[in-house]
Amino acid sequence: MASWVLSECGLRPFPKIYPKPRTGMGSLSCGSPSRLTVAGTDLGSCSLIGIRERNWALRVSAPVRVPSVGEEEEEERESINVVNGDGDEFFDPGAPPPFKLSDIRAAIPKHCWVKDPWKSMSFVVRDVAIVFGLAAVAASLNNWIVWPLYWLAQGTMFWALFVLGHDCGHGSFSNDPKLNSVAGHLLHSSILVPYHGWRISHRTHHQNHGHVENDESWHPLPEKIFKSLDNVTRKLRFTIPFPLLAYPVYLWSRSPGKKGSHFDPNSDLFVPNEKKDVITSTVCWSAMVAILAGLSFVMGPVQLLKLYGVPYAIFVMWLDLVTYLHHHGHEDKLPWYRGKEWSYLRGGLTTLDRDYGWINNIHHDIGTHVIHHLFPQIPHYHLIEATEAAKPVLGKYYREPKKSWPLPLHLLGDLVRSMKKDHYVSDDGDVVYYQTDPKLAGTEK
Numbered sequence: 001m002a003s004w005v006l007s008e009c010g011l012r013p014f015p016k017i018y019p020k021p022r023t024g025m026g027s028l029s030c031g032s033p034s035r036l037t038v039a040g041t042d043l044g045s046c047s048l049i050g051i052r053e054r055n056w057a058l059r060v061s062a063p064v065r066v067p068s069v070g071e072e073e074e075e076e077r078e079s080i081n082v083v084n085g086d087g088d089e090f091f092d093p094g095a096p097p098p099f100k101l102s103d104i105r106a107a108i109p110k111h112c113w114v115k116d117p118w119k120s121m122s123f124v125v126r127d128v129a130i131v132f133g134l135a136a137v138a139a140s141l142n143n144w145i146v147w148p149l150y151w152l153a154q155g156t157m158f159w160a161l162f163v164l165g166h167d168c169g170h171g172s173f174s175n176d177p178k179l180n181s182v183a184g185h186l187l188h189s190s191i192l193v194p195y196h197g198w199r200i201s202h203r204t205h206h207q208n209h210g211h212v213e214n215d216e217s218w219h220p221l222p223e224k225i226f227k228s229l230d231n232v233t234r235k236l237r238f239t240i241p242f243p244l245l246a247y248p249v250y251l252w253s254r255s256p257g258k259k260g261s262h263f264d265p266n267s268d269l270f271v272p273n274e275k276k277d278v279i280t281s282t283v284c285w286s287a288m289v290a291i292l293a294g295l296s297f298v299m300g301p302v303q304l305l306k307l308y309g310v311p312y313a314i315f316v317m318w319l320d321l322v323t324y325l326h327h328h329g330h331e332d333k334l335p336w337y338r339g340k341e342w343s344y345l346r347g348g349l350t351t352l353d354r355d356y357g358w359i360n361n362i363h364h365d366i367g368t369h370v371i372h373h374l375f376p377q378i379p380h381y382h383l384i385e386a387t388e389a390a391k392p393v394l395g396k397y398y399r400e401p402k403k404s405w406p407l408p409l410h411l412l413g414d415l416v417r418s419m420k421k422d423h424y425v426s427d428d429g430d431v432v433y434y435q436t437d438p439k440l441a442g443t444e445k
Helices: 101-107 117-141 146-170 177-189 195-207 225-227 229-235 246-255 274-299 299-327 344-348 371-372 378-396 408-421
Strands: 026-029 047-051 082-083 089-091
Touching: 101 371, 101 378, 117 146, 117 177, 117 299, 146 177, 146 195, 146 299, 177 274, 195 274, 195 378, 229 344, 246 299, 274 299, 299 408, 371 378
Parallel strands: none
Antiparallel strands: 026 047, 082 089
């Protein structure tokens, strides 16, 4: 989502031992059956979707030349384990990993790449049925003991609908682009998300995960931008619950330091051949707004607020919470990259898995996030198996999530701690860590 939250870690001087990363300039769909070779590079079972000129804007969700897929490294990797003066091993999360993206891919069973449209649609039917069932029960009982429970349950189900639409945007819902688009529009428009507008910006997020300037969702604020914000704005951006309500604002105006709207086909977010897609999604979004306006006349604005408005706000909080915690809040400081130090693999390895207890199944295992970021074409129902298969390759670069109680209340503590520490990164340096503003942290003397 936005560039709003940042942390306590400044630029750390690393020895210049990193190999030169190779960044992608197009996109591909990593399904399974056929193999593809581009510029002498075997990309494995991937199909080319399109090469774009715009900065980091790629067609689906992985670069054409993903770093090290099917390639031999041009330089030897430095060891990530350094023995310190006490004889203990020190793991440097900002050092280049001793494995390649192709090594991770090879460890994942082939069937994990197979997309089953019937299975995907069964999840849609399940979730939509629950949404209407919850609304019918709440409306019929209509008492103030039931309504708060309904809001929490229905807001969580709205979030589940979003995750299924998210899969449509990645193409992991099915191999049929038309089915993905129709299902994506229905799912996302119903919760006031412009499907194509969001899909394109989210693609940019995946293409540039871990990059300070080019990432699109909850990336760090550089120090200069952070210090240019007035005190009230800074306070709001890093004080709960305001950051958890950021998503609608982001859709209209993006993050600090970035311009454009997800509803405007002429926005900097999009290239000319995407205008029709953006217009289609904006029209669908407008149609949903019109439906809601009509319902407010039929059932009254208060009833609509109870049935739809409050659950929508809960959904927005889920979206911001989950997106933020997949990129922030680990007890160890994680790097962000710029310039030649960034690569698709290194950026993806800074993402985090999270355990949501009972919610894992409800929101389609989106907490299994590291493998999703590296290989967004894997369907959500294969992510857990794919992650288990990849763990031996990832080693210490995989951070085991803390086990949750039935409800993931422990994550609120991680969120609050991160909001107090993770504020901005240095304007200089290619490997940087969050730093803390003493005023926001409450530590200024």
